[in-house]
Amino acid sequence: xxxxxxxxxxxxxxxxxxxxxxxxxxxxxxxxxxxxxxxxxxxxxxxxxxxxxxxxxxxxxxxxxxxxxxxxxxxxxxxxxxxxxxxxxxxxxxxxxxxxxxxxxxxxxxxxxxxxxxxxxxxxxxxxxxxxxxxxxxxxxxxxxxxxxxxxxxxxxxxxxxxxxxxxxxxxxxxxxxxxxxxxxxxxxxxxxxxxxxxxxxxxxxxxxxxxxxxxxxxxxxxxxxxxxxxxxxxxxxxxxxxxxxxxxxxxxxxxxxxxxxxxxxxxxxxxxxxxxxxxxxxxxxxxxxxxxxxxxxxxxxxxxxxxxxxxxxxxxxxxxxxxxxxxxxxxxxxxxxxxxxxxxxxxxxxxxxxxxxxxxxxxxxxxxxxxxxxxxxxxxxxxxxxxxxxxxxxxxxxxxxxxxxxxxxxxxxxxxxxxxxxxxxxxxxxxxxxxxxxxxxxxxxxxxxxxxxxxxxxxxxxxxxxxxxxxxxxxxxxxx
Numbered sequence: 001x002x003x004x005x006x007x008x009x010x011x012x013x014x015x016x017x018x019x020x021x022x023x024x025x026x027x028x029x030x031x032x033x034x035x036x037x038x039x040x041x042x043x044x045x046x047x048x049x050x051x052x053x054x055x056x057x058x059x060x061x062x063x064x065x066x067x068x069x070x071x072x073x074x075x076x077x078x079x080x081x082x083x084x085x086x087x088x089x090x091x092x093x094x095x096x097x098x099x100x101x102x103x104x105x106x107x108x109x110x111x112x113x114x115x116x117x118x119x120x121x122x123x124x125x126x127x128x129x130x131x132x133x134x135x136x137x138x139x140x141x142x143x144x145x146x147x148x149x150x151x152x153x154x155x156x157x158x159x160x161x162x163x164x165x166x167x168x169x170x171x172x173x174x175x176x177x178x179x180x181x182x183x184x185x186x187x188x189x190x191x192x193x194x195x196x197x198x199x200x201x202x203x204x205x206x207x208x209x210x211x212x213x214x215x216x217x218x219x220x221x222x223x224x225x226x227x228x229x230x231x232x233x234x235x236x237x238x239x240x241x242x243x244x245x246x247x248x249x250x251x252x253x254x255x256x257x258x259x260x261x262x263x264x265x266x267x268x269x270x271x272x273x274x275x276x277x278x279x280x281x282x283x284x285x286x287x288x289x290x291x292x293x294x295x296x297x298x299x300x301x302x303x304x305x306x307x308x309x310x311x312x313x314x315x316x317x318x319x320x321x322x323x324x325x326x327x328x329x330x331x332x333x334x335x336x337x338x339x340x341x342x343x344x345x346x347x348x349x350x351x352x353x354x355x356x357x358x359x360x361x362x363x364x365x366x367x368x369x370x371x372x373x374x375x376x377x378x379x380x381x382x383x384x385x386x387x388x389x390x391x392x393x394x395x396x397x398x399x400x401x402x403x404x405x406x407x408x409x410x411x412x413x414x415x416x417x418x419x420x421x422x423x424x425x426x427x428x429x430x431x432x433x434x435x436x437x438x439x440x441x442x443x444x445x446x447x448x449x450x451x452x453x454x455x456x457x458x459x460x461x462x463x464x465x466x467x468x469x470x471x472x473x474x475x476x477x478x479x480x481x
């Protein structure tokens with residue numbers, strides 16, 4: 001399968017709906033620890049509210065949601081810190097609902113605590129989100145070392161008035177460790193503490209990236225920098241990932257003295273999905289009997305071609321070359337190599353799961369001209385997985401037959417929709433007409449196209465008695481998510 005986005009330390013919070021008409025609130029929680037001389041050790045509670053899961057009311061310039069949040073931090077005996085507040089979302093348009101963020105900071109002495117969080121949607125009757133988890137506050141006040149690493153979703157110059165402000169920048173935290181091909185930079189922020197106590201005029205910070213599967217160090221990312229000691233030293237960098245192949249990695253920073261003694265280190269694990277891949281070398285692959293038994297002789301090229309929805313440009317080129325030559329052995333090796341590179345230890349199991357999905361879309365979406373994986377619906381299903389919901393309208397007085405697929409989450413993206421339609425009517429060849437997913441076709445006139453079924457000259461602009469009476473219900477279905 002394609003690399004699956006993962007949240008290594010992020011808690012996903014969801015409500016359970018008490019009324020079917022209410023949306024189910026979802027949020028992401030993370031925490032980072034820092035130190036400031038004027039307040040001491042502190043924890044930063046980072047929250048991302050998933051916009052499409054909230055209920056909205058109409059305001060003068062759009063729509064807006066509102067939540068109530070209660071944060072408690074307790075030790076064994078009592079509550080040591082607490083904050084309760086109401087938070088309004090930015091004003092949004094109903095067709096452009098985004099996630100929004102918040103940060104709350106609590107000064108705490110080193111030790112063990114319990115963090116409790118409760119979030120309620122003001123405009124919903126659903127039960128609130130509740131979570132309780134242990135935390136341990138480290139002591140940065142005297143020790144030389146690193147804060148936690150914070151990854152930025154965005155970082156812009158700030159004036160100190162925002163809750164997201166750090167060292168000259170407003171940093172919106174990133175809650176996923178997954179960096180797809182569309183994200184070519186990894187922006188990091190961390191702080192170093194108490195380096196003045198070392199009595200040295202300069203120190204070194206070494207950066208390296210290690211492939212966590214192979215243990216290989218990626219040479220072009222090994223960099224050393226000098227820093228000037230201070231009580232607090234902020235460090236920012238945007239790491240260019242454009243030439244980093246797909247894989248799982250660990251980003252490691254090490255603090256080194258002038259005598260080349262390692263003083264402290266910190267790491268951040270992430271996953272990369274990229275179009276940068278090594279050329280296929282069949283000589284390096286030894287056929288696995290289990291893989292080969294799962295693919296009959298007459299279906300090698302079929303299953304090889306079925307990888308195209310999941311493959312990257314370099315991989316697609318290899319696939320097409322082998323299909324053109326009709327080389328069965330290399331076809332088997334490429335299928336096996338694809339899954340070993342993608343899934344490593346779970347290669348065979350993930351291949352068998354994908355094979356069952358290929359057979360599923362073949363049964364459901366194939367037509368007289370295309371295999372299931374070649375159709376738009378089959379390709380989307382294999383590339384992104386099964387949708388969270390589907391609206392099917394095969395019979396409509398005003399519109400071509402259509403389907404609207406909605407995904408709660410695709411990687412870092414929330415609430416993505418795909419509109420398929422069947423302009424042939426008599427066949428089952430549904431085409432992708434419009435999607436708000438990055439990298440997919442966008443057609444701002446998709447409603448016009450759907451409604452052109454009964455329109456004169458293929459347009460609905462002339463709505464006379466012989467033409468279409470207007471748009472159908474597709475936009476209402478599309479906007480309900």
